[in-house]
Amino acid sequence: MLKKLLLAACVSGFVLTACAAGNSAAATTLGSGVDASAVQVVQRALAKLAPGVQVDVVNRAPLPGFYQVIASGQLLYVSADGKYLMNGELVDLDAKKSVNDAAWAAFRKAELAKVPAAARIEYAPANPKYRITVFTDVTCPYCRVLHEHMAELNQAGIAVDYMAWPRSGVEDETGRPTETYKAMVSAWCATDPKAALDGAFAGREPKPASCVNPVQQEFDLGMRLGVNGTPAIFTAxxxxxxxxxxxxxxLQALQKD
Structure with missing residues (x-):
């Protein structure tokens, strides 16, 4: 679990500690004008800090001589010679906006689109105007407060797709499943997942259940998307x-999206 917790802050003081992603076999997405040699440069550079880092995306950065890289839940800039790494916001001064935001949005949209509807727990009105994806945890106080407003959200035309993200991780320090993970699995495996989730947010533990479930995969996905707390809310x-x-x-944020 410590290894996974370090993912959320794996670039701190220029230290990429334990940043290997859960799915190390995932292919790297290459931007226009980027080839496999660029990936090799980036992988060698990151390996100096943490061997085995999963590199998800490599694009040419607006900053000359650098690649824009998404790896293990972090957006970084690596020089084309592999000598330098920068961690932080790159701001387009003319446009007065972060260059990072668009890169993150494109990556997150593509990755979230791969999650099948059956892996989500959906709360939606008949004809939603907006749809959000929320990484949630049944033990999270603010997740519970958000859920209390579900009827109001649906009345405003907002559909909510829940994905599981146990804040305590999937395993504890001894390698055993955490209580939160087990609760999330029980909710996702319940005969009526929405009723189980409603009860869990109201403070009633879901009836223990097990099945083939997406909780581990959704936790890993959240880490790759930079989730470090719940609720984590993403627009379409x-x-x-x-x-x-x-x-x-x-609603105001969605109207501006």
């Missing part, structure tokens, strides 16, 4: 807008 465009937001704040 892939933009992260929360953190907890009130229904009004959420």
């Amino acid at each position: 465009s892939g933009r992260q807008i929360g953190g907890y937001l009130t229904p009004l704040q959420l």
